[in-house]
Amino acid sequence: xxxxxxxxxxxxxxxxxxxxxxxxxxxxxxxxxxxxxxxxxxxxxxxxxxxxxxxxxxxxxxxxxxxxxxxxxxxxxxxxxxxxxxxxxxxxxxxxxxxxxxxxxxxxxxxxxxxxxxxxxxxxxxxxxxxxxxxxxxxxxxxxxxxxxxxxxxxxxxxxxxxxxxxxxxxxxxxxxxxxxxxxxxxxxxxxxxxxxxxxxxxxxxxxxxxxxxxxxxxxxxxxxxxxxxxxxxxxxxxxxxxxxxxxxxxxxxxxxxxxxxxxxxxxxxxxx
Numbered sequence: 361x362x363x364x365x366x367x368x369x370x371x372x373x374x375x376x377x378x379x380x381x382x383x384x385x386x387x388x389x390x391x392x393x394x395x396x397x398x399x400x401x402x403x404x405x406x407x408x409x410x411x412x413x414x415x416x417x418x419x420x421x422x423x424x425x426x427x428x429x430x431x432x433x434x435x436x437x438x439x440x441x442x443x444x445x446x447x448x449x450x451x452x453x454x455x456x457x458x459x460x461x462x463x464x465x466x467x468x469x470x471x472x473x474x475x476x477x478x479x480x481x482x483x484x485x486x487x488x489x490x491x492x493x494x495x496x497x498x499x500x501x502x503x504x505x506x507x508x509x510x511x512x513x514x515x516x517x518x519x520x521x522x523x524x525x526x527x528x529x530x531x532x533x534x535x536x537x538x539x540x541x542x543x544x545x546x547x548x549x550x551x552x553x554x555x556x557x558x559x560x561x562x563x564x565x566x567x568x569x570x571x572x573x574x575x576x577x578x579x580x581x582x583x584x585x586x587x588x589x590x591x592x593x594x595x596x597x598x599x600x601x602x603x604x605x606x607x608x609x610x611x612x613x614x615x616x617x618x619x620x621x622x623x624x625x626x627x628x629x630x631x632x633x
Contacts (some may be wrong), residue, residue: 381423382461386433387424388412391458393435401436408434408598413453413464420466424454426463449554452623479567486523486553494520496547497633504536504612507601517542519550522586523615529587530621535614541565556611566605571598574624577616587618594619 376384387443389412392403412418425433430441445462448454454462499518508516523531535555537545544563553556560567577595584591596617605612 367513370584378423378461382425382429382589385412385418385422386425386429391430391433401440402443402447405430405436405440406436406447409444409448410453413448418464419524420464422464423460424462424464435457447538447625452621456532478556480555484569488525489553490524490527491553491555492522492551493547494549495524496520498542498546499536501536503614504538507609507612508536508538509536514539515544519547519555521550521555523553525621531615531617532583532617536614541610549552555613559611567602567610568605568607569603571601571603576619579616583616587616589618589620596622596624606631 377552388401389408391408394401394408398404409424418424425440427445429442430525431438436610445454445456449462451467452465455465456462496517496519498515498516499512501510501518504510504518505514510516517539518540518554519535521533521535522529533555537559540608541559541563545559550558552561554602556567556570559565575581575597577597579587579589579593579595580589581591583595584593587593587595596619597613598613598617600611600613600615601609602611602613
């Protein structure tokens with residue numbers, strides 16, 4: 361196997377057999393036995409597989425080593441291998457195949473995993489996106505009045521925006537703020553793709569927690585036009601209510617995310633003792 365193929369493995373540049381791709385991938389991965397002392401084995405393995413994909417050393421369409429090979433080379437069980445591969449598939453990095461080894465996902469197959477372990481994790485999921493502001497004005501929202509405990513028909517401040525990834529629309533977002541918060545903000549203040557971070561910075565408000573609801577929807581014709589997807593396409597609808605350290609809700613975010621561009625990751629601790 362020559363150096364060129366090891367540096368960048370996969371079709372169409374390297375029309376080599378799948379077995380050759382798997383052998384070359386092992387050279388790139390440089391496997392060694394994983395140690396439990398360094399954290400959950402499946403996470404370690406997922407990281408070892410993710411790094412060459414992120415670095416472009418394994419190209420879209422190239423085959424990964426078989427599950428049994430990965431288990432033997434890294435000294436882990438098949439269960440550990442499969443859990444690591446599930447995590448990578450959930451993040452859109454690989455595509456699993458029936459009775460065959462997984463392959464690196466193509467860009468159009470890749471999705472963005474949203475992690476809700478912390479505010480920092482939520483912010484980290486937005487590093488490759490750009491916020492395009494459509495409007496910032498007062499609007500009536502029954503839901504916003506309800507969650508902010510405002511009298512009916514109170515006008516809240518509303519920011520409407522699109523999130524772009526690689527200059528393609530992937531999320532339609534609507535942000536509501538109660539009058540006491542929204543009146544202190546102007547359109548130019550939303551200079552961060554992470555809106556709650558911009559609010560914290562400009563107003564000096566410390567956010568303490570967020571309540572998140574997720575549901576599945578289908579894109580209607582209007583949303584399909586905005587997100588450049590087919591009518592009836594899967595949509596990940598999210599409602600996020602942010603609370604200040606005082607306990608008061610200060611931001612309501614409603615987002616419609618393309619289902620083929622997002623997945624959700626949440627690590628649940630075992631609190632059954």
